[in-house]
Amino acid sequence: MLPQPTIVMKFGGTSVADAERIKRAARRIVAQREAGHRVVAVLSARGHTTDELIRAAEEVSPHPDPREMDMLLSTGERISCALCAMAINDLGHRAISLTGSQAGIVTDTSHTKARILDVRAERIVEALEQDKIVLVAGFQGVSTSRDVTTLGRGGSDTTAVALAAAVGAEVCEIYTDVSGVFSADPRIVPDARKLPLVSFEEMLEMAASGAKVLQLRSVEYARTHGVRIHCRSSFEDGPGTYVIGEDETMEHPLITAVTHSTEEARITVVGVPDRPGAAAEIFEALAEANVNVDTIVQNEPRTAGLEAEVSFTCGSDDLRTAETTLAPVIERFGGAKLETDPEVGKVSIIGAGMRSHPGVAAKVFRVLAGEEINIELINTSPIKITCLIRAESVPRAVNALHTAFGLSASDVKREGALGEEAR
């Protein structure tokens, strides 16, 4: 597409938090340009800017209008980009900052959680051809109704991946305050290991089950469009973790990582009428309110005609929306009621090699039982096993599983659990 290879670099909020860090990001960007790449850099809002803007909105209005919230929040990334462009210009290179709209990020009209419909990158390509470094405000776009939209928290990752796909970038580098993707959260598991390679599928499961290093949607987008991601530290050199297609990974370890989340809430609808469509009513309402539902379990009524119980989990931040959304549904059900539990957590093990190895689930349950941790719900995919447990037991569960599956740095050279070679 362009004579020189293009890369996309994305810097998160901590990487542009103050003047010094913005200058450091500028130097990193210039270094890649001087190494012969055309560079598109996507920036997040500085440090606590977004939180400050949210606070300003809350001071003015108890339930801020979503369209106006987007107009408000989108300013944070623009500030980062303008400042970084100034710093790059001072380093003797030409930079231009673009808003999401100017960069051609076209989204649907679902404010505060918009989805990208199209990337019209002509203006970016034009600037790259003029030998400019292009800075794009992350996390935002312009809707088909010409309003400013935001992509939801962490949306800057998605912006970066979408632009990488649109300009045919070699790699999409995600710079954060951690040096890569780990076999578990190093704050909980001190000897967690940095993973050199993770497949899209594994990364998807990890993001969905609590790993915060990459946003789920950005990984989905990368997989669909075949964008290689390089997740690395903005504060130190050296490689981080590559997230790539499964066919590109050399080995298929049984278990790659243990992830967890304590930001989960469980909701149970008691007294769901036993008729077709009752569950659909619940989850259609939630989908309309943009509540991301994770695990769903329905208990069949023991006697036909009696009422059923439906439980599901969602992010704690969606709990209030879920309750408000379900109130009229519950009322239509007559006699039904809502029980909520904000104190749940989940722990997951993820590994592409799991597909061909039975017995992993059994081992997980055995390990948790050994820690006397009660499992409240279980959810599996071909490459993931998730257990819902008490939030307070999460750190213990993560450590026990990490050790049992031989994921520690010190275990890497030994034979992994269940006889598979760990990488």
Next chain:
Amino acid sequence: MLPQPTIVMKFGGTSVADAERIKRAARRIVAQREAGHRVVAVLSARGHTTDELIRAAEEVSPHPDPREMDMLLSTGERISCALCAMAINDLGHRAISLTGSQAGIVTDTSHTKARILDVRAERIVEALEQDKIVLVAGFQGVSTSRDVTTLGRGGSDTTAVALAAAVGAEVCEIYTDVSGVFSADPRIVPDARKLPLVSFEEMLEMAASGAKVLQLRSVEYARTHGVRIHCRSSFEDGPGTYVIGEDETMEHPLITAVTHSTEEARITVVGVPDRPGAAAEIFEALAEANVNVDTIVQNEPRTAGLEAEVSFTCGSDDLRTAETTLAPVIERFGGAKLETDPEVGKVSIIGAGMRSHPGVAAKVFRVLAGEEINIELINTSPIKITCLIRAESVPRAVNALHTAFGLSASDVKREGALGEEAR
């Protein structure tokens, strides 16, 4: 144009400085809507936001790129608008905030000092027809190269007037922290009087000579497009000052106001070669650098072929730019040099009635002489007399002139100076 009368309301930075003030502005806007007007409100950045953004830029870069400066600064007004829209929505009305670009403010490409080329108000009109209150981010537009531009300090007034012209508004209300236009700065002249009516011509001269209540460009725009301005307080009710066409004013007072400025610098180019085009070279260079030159005086060389001296004044904030701009010109002149004096001030008297009354200038000089104030430069228009004096003498000069021309509140009922009825 629209079935209901439309008004434009503009709120300055102090009127939207915090959550309480934003809510107050929202209530004022809603009150006008409920009184039967369609409302377009133009907002400035909150309190010190612009200064904070400028500081952030200076931390990153010693000479920030103007294009990026505009991208940065334009965020302040967007924040104000989004927050105010939220507050209006909470009051049961529907509001929509628009960026300068969305509002159709098309400018030239002269970053940080852009001029409005066109207002494409279709989107505003559409929203008004949908019964929405429209909030527009002041001070900004989109250039013909599709970049975000800003109109320079105080540009929000110009945005408001331009929109009032474009939507055919009945009046453009400018809300500030003062209650109107005064016969002199009340901080310097305690018995200065609020003027109920001022003509565009007088207001232009007042804005040009130091009155800060309205930006010069906005008054020019209003005169050209026949937009009535109502300058009033955002903190108290009651009428302020109407700025209207001279044909609409009932009386023509001799002197309307005394204005002053201490933000002036004087520059003298010593040793200008006595050949055609030398002065043009100086002022073309300054115009290109967007330096607003005020008074110009050239001393003819006493002997043909010798060098001349050219003096001019400009705003103190333009002094550095002027020096940098003139350095190469001076060099070309060979042997010329630049002398600057940042300590000058100016005092002006303004009045449409002056046209038909000789002797006003003589009286001004007599009054200043009586105060033993030396006049360094004099500049006149048909309705204004400006004297350049030492900055430190300015308060004394203003008070003496205000008293001598009978402008005080207590003087209004008496016959004014030179036999003309003051209003």
